[in-house]
Amino acid sequence: MHNDNTRLTQEIIRASGVNPSKCMKCGKCSATCPAYDEMEYHPHQFVYMVESGDLEPLMNSKSLYKCLSCFACIDRCPRGVEPAKLVEAVRFAVIRQQGADHMTPDDVPAKLNEDIPQQAIVSAFRKYRK
Amino acid sequence: MIVSYFPGCTLKTKAQDLDMYARKCAEVLGVTLEEIDNWQCCGGVFTTVNNDAVTKLSSVRALDFARSKTQPLVSVCSACHNVLKQTNHAVQTDKAFADKVNLYMGNESPYDGSTQVYHYLEMLRDLVGFDAIKEKVVNPLKGKKIAAYYGCLLLRPSGVMQMDDPENPQIFEDLIRALGAEPVIYAMRNECCGGYVTMESPEFAAKKSKAITDNAASFGADMIVTACPLCKYNLEKNGNSVPVVYFTELLAEALGVKEDTQNA
Ligand code: SF4
Numbered sequence: 001m002h003n004d005n006t007r008l009t010q011e012i013i014r015a016s017g018v019n020p021s022k023c024m025k026c027g028k029c030s031a032t033c034p035a036y037d038e039m040e041y042h043p044h045q046f047v048y049m050v051e052s053g054d055l056e057p058l059m060n061s062k063s064l065y066k067c068l069s070c071f072a073c074i075d076r077c078p079r080g081v082e083p084a085k086l087v088e089a090v091r092f093a094v095i096r097q098q099g100a101d102h103m104t105p106d107d108v109p110a111k112l113n114e115d116i117p118q119q120a121i122v123s124a125f126r127k128y129r130k
Numbered sequence: 131m132i133v134s135y136f137p138g139c140t141l142k143t144k145a146q147d148l149d150m151y152a153r154k155c156a157e158v159l160g161v162t163l164e165e166i167d168n169w170q171c172c173g174g175v176f177t178t179v180n181n182d183a184v185t186k187l188s189s190v191r192a193l194d195f196a197r198s199k200t201q202p203l204v205s206v207c208s209a210c211h212n213v214l215k216q217t218n219h220a221v222q223t224d225k226a227f228a229d230k231v232n233l234y235m236g237n238e239s240p241y242d243g244s245t246q247v248y249h250y251l252e253m254l255r256d257l258v259g260f261d262a263i264k265e266k267v268v269n270p271l272k273g274k275k276i277a278a279y280y281g282c283l284l285l286r287p288s289g290v291m292q293m294d295d296p297e298n299p300q301i302f303e304d305l306i307r308a309l310g311a312e313p314v315i316y317a318m319r320n321e322c323c324g325g326y327v328t329m330e331s332p333e334f335a336a337k338k339s340k341a342i343t344d345n346a347a348s349f350g351a352d353m354i355v356t357a358c359p360l361c362k363y364n365l366e367k368n369g370n371s372v373p374v375v376y377f378t379e380l381l382a383e384a385l386g387v388k389e390d391t392q393n394a
């Protein structure tokens with residue numbers, strides 16, 4: 001189990017391209033995050049929790065689906081850590097598992113209205129489904 | 131001047147105005163938008179993990195098409211532009227990714243990231259020039275106070291997008307000035323409207339969008355302009371009474387081709 005977790009942590013870090021040890025824990029990423037109020041774990045917490053292999057709470061958290069891919073934390077981090085890339089790598093580690101899609105085509109009709117642009121649907125699928 | 135044009139799925143459906151006015155204005159400005167053959171949807175958001183090549187293939191194909199024509203690649207939708215530009219950057223900087231997609235596509239000459247990727251706004255600034263546009267304005271938008279909404283995708287990640295200063299951009303405002311109107315600078319012009327979260331959590335997107343339109347209104351905006359169909363949807367759905375308009379429609383109005391287009 002421990003080995004599995006270490007391997008998954010390494011995979012997530014590699015797929016994200018992020019070096020979490022560059023983080024100086026200033027919290028600026030979380031301060032600027034437009035999804036802050038909706039998240040249980042915030043961008044800076046993703047950084048240190050992935051670094052310390054504390055993956056399970058992140059993988060089970062709804063925070064994964066609250067990130068808006070606004071790239072604000074990527075741009076505004078003074079150390080170039082790019083926390084959103086870790087949020088995405090953890091989310092992919094979850095939704096790539098069999099049956100773990102966060103949104104399926106069957107869910108879509110109920111979410112539509114006359115004005116919603118196609119872009120919303122394809123973007124949501126990119127982030128919520130594998 | 132002829133450029134390769136990637137319209138994207140939404141410009142063929144819910145955002146046909148954005149596309150129609152872009153084409154009409156380009157013509158007036160002496161640019162031919164040559165639509166790419168068989169383009170496929172960009173996917174709407176760039177996948178940042180480096181082991182997901184398949185979601186980036188449609189963009190690589192579009193970039194490669196433009197290269198085969200030795201033309202710059204232009205798109206109007208902020209999201210398409212963001213995905214195309216970030217994918218191009220990935221080809222330039224991530225050799226494993228570049229090798230993988232090239233192997234998959236089986237091209238005789240591998241795609242090397244050499245295509246110049248422009249958002250339509252950048253095309254106006256860098257290839258046409260705002261001064262040249264100003265000369266073509268027949269219907270100056272005098273007295274209008276217009277708030278440009280950049281959102282996220284035109285500017286960030288700024289190291290890759292390199293459109294403008296991500297915290298104090300001016301490309302949109304310069305265009306508004308060239309059209310004879312007065313730009314409104316407000317704090318939230320580069321904050322997120324909520325984007326795709328509107329699918330599963332409309333209340334969350336509503337909070338984000340409302341804050342933006344209220345901020346623009348508090349600085350006296352008569353109108354908000356955007357390049358992104360999803361931003362427009364979110365701001366309109368959740369915002370106040372300030373109208374949200376595509377920038378190409380505004381441009382068409384100033385260039386005197388808006389009525390033309392409608393009657394055509
Ligand atoms: S990219 Fe995601 S985590 Fe980063 S600031 Fe935006 S919403 Fe927050």
Ligand code: SF4
Pocket residue numbers: 022023024025026027028029030043044047076077078079080081082083
């Ligand atoms: S802004 Fe950067 S350095 Fe500061 S806590 Fe976030 S990731 Fe760490």
